[in-house]
Amino acid sequence: MDRQNANPSVAPVGVSLGRIFGIRVRLHPSVLVIVALILVSLAQGAFRNWHPDWPWWTAWATAAVATLLFLASLLTHELAHSLVARRRGIAVPQITLFVFGGVAEIAAEPADPRSEFVIAIVGPLTSVAIALVFAFFGAWLVPFDFAARVAADPAAAMAELTPVATICVWLAPVNLALALFNLVPGFPLDGGRVLRALLWWWSGDQVKATRLAAGCGRAFSWLLIAWGVVNLFGGRALEGLWFIVIGVFLGNAATSGYQQLLVRRSLHGLVVADLMRTHFESVEPTRTLTDFVDGLLLRSAQTSWPVVENGRAIGVIAQRDVAKTHEADRARLLVRDVMRPLGSVPVLAPSLAGPAALERIAEMADEPLPVVDRDTIVGLLHASDIFRWLSLHRLHSVG
Numbered sequence: 108m109d110r111q112n113a114n115p116s117v118a119p120v121g122v123s124l125g126r127i128f129g130i131r132v133r134l135h136p137s138v139l140v141i142v143a144l145i146l147v148s149l150a151q152g153a154f155r156n157w158h159p160d161w162p163w164w165t166a167w168a169t170a171a172v173a174t175l176l177f178l179a180s181l182l183t184h185e186l187a188h189s190l191v192a193r194r195r196g197i198a199v200p201q202i203t204l205f206v207f208g209g210v211a212e213i214a215a216e217p218a219d220p221r222s223e224f225v226i227a228i229v230g231p232l233t234s235v236a237i238a239l240v241f242a243f244f245g246a247w248l249v250p251f252d253f254a255a256r257v258a259a260d261p262a263a264a265m266a267e268l269t270p271v272a273t274i275c276v277w278l279a280p281v282n283l284a285l286a287l288f289n290l291v292p293g294f295p296l297d298g299g300r301v302l303r304a305l306l307w308w309w310s311g312d313q314v315k316a317t318r319l320a321a322g323c324g325r326a327f328s329w330l331l332i333a334w335g336v337v338n339l340f341g342g343r344a345l346e347g348l349w350f351i352v353i354g355v356f357l358g359n360a361a362t363s364g365y366q367q368l369l370v371r372r373s374l375h376g377l378v379v380a381d382l383m384r385t386h387f388e389s390v391e392p393t394r395t396l397t398d399f400v401d402g403l404l405l406r407s408a409q410t411s412w413p414v415v416e417n418g419r420a421i422g423v424i425a426q427r428d429v430a431k432t433h434e435a436d437r438a439r440l441l442v443r444d445v446m447r448p449l450g451s452v453p454v455l456a457p458s459l460a461g462p463a464a465l466e467r468i469a470e471m472a473d474e475p476l477p478v479v480d481r482d483t484i485v486g487l488l489h490a491s492d493i494f495r496w497l498s499l500h501r502l503h504s505v506g
């Protein structure tokens with residue numbers, strides 16, 4: 108449905124389905140909601156109405172196949188974005204299917220408006236192509252005078268369709284609707300990215316183009332919410348709630364997409380060494396935990412401590428590591444027993460670019476990552492340090 112840069116608002120959790128073209132495909136648990144909604148509404152609703160004569164198991168089996176093919180359609184849409192992005196030199200580590208569709212996590216912003224345009228437009232074009240394929244098979248499977256029969260007696264004409272023809276007749280318009288929804292020119296929908304690419308190409312200013320496209324995205328999200336409220340009070344509570352939830356989600360995505368771009372832009376040219384804290388204390392591995400807690404941890408605002416032996420960093424100990432131990436054991440436990448060895452914790456290199464560091468650190472809550480140069484911890488970097496640096500240097504001057 109839309110694409111997202113790394114550090115997605117959709118948490119990278121879920122079941123891995125394996126890899127397609129080297130791209131990891133994941134199912135977010137929330138996808139079960141949409142699967143259940145489609146399955147039930149087809150088996151008990153649409154297919155039941157079209158085929159009152161079908162036994163229940165035919166209705167459910169046909170609905171199950173239609174639901175799976177719908178998920179496959181979403182996945183193909185995202186694969187199209189991903190493969191074109193990769194051809195343009197941008198890595199795509201994974202695609203996640205979740206409740207509102209799919210997200211292809213594209214590792215970087217497209218470098219130029221042309222790439223942005225092509226990567227964005229190929230998704231809806233793929234959905235149109237899928238719609239045409241199902242329409243073609245549908246046309247081939249229905250009786251040759253199907254249109255005339257529908258005009259004469261729609262219920263009788265639909266009831267004659269085989270399960271396979273029924274699936275095609277449902278999936279063709281659904282994929283077309285998917286293409287049209289994604290073409291709405293509100294960022295971060297595909298249409299919004301197309302709009303951003305055109306504005307960017309026309310003005311040469313990616314930030315301004317993103318601001319305008321995100322504004323359209325927010326306007327569209329308000330329309331969806333308003334439409335949801337109308338439905339809610341019109342007695343269609345489920346549809347109403349659904350529109351409201353999608354509207355809120357899109358509005359948030361539009362705002363955070365724009366902010367992410369500003370932050371990435373602001374971090375351009377910076378490395379971890381520019382951003383990290385260099386005033387910090389370390390602890391020896393031979394101290395007891397009691398001594399560490401009462402003598403150091405509680406006397407300082409520092410939450411994570413490098414463990415240093417003979418001038419070499421060997422691990423990290425944080426408040427949460429201590430919290431896992433029983434207080435009675437702390438007099439005999441040493442820092443060495445509780446620390447996480449350096450090889451087992453994620454670390455940053457001082458030369459790592461700022462935007463990449465932000466992506467790595469965004470998952471850490473506010474526990475800092477150690478910055479390691481050879482065997483020495485030369486700094487600590489918290490997520491909040493990056494925003495503090497920006498608020499004092501650059502962020503006020505953009506936007």
Ligand SMILES: [Zn+2]
Pocket residue numbers: 108109110184185188230231289297
């Ligand atoms: Zn898309």
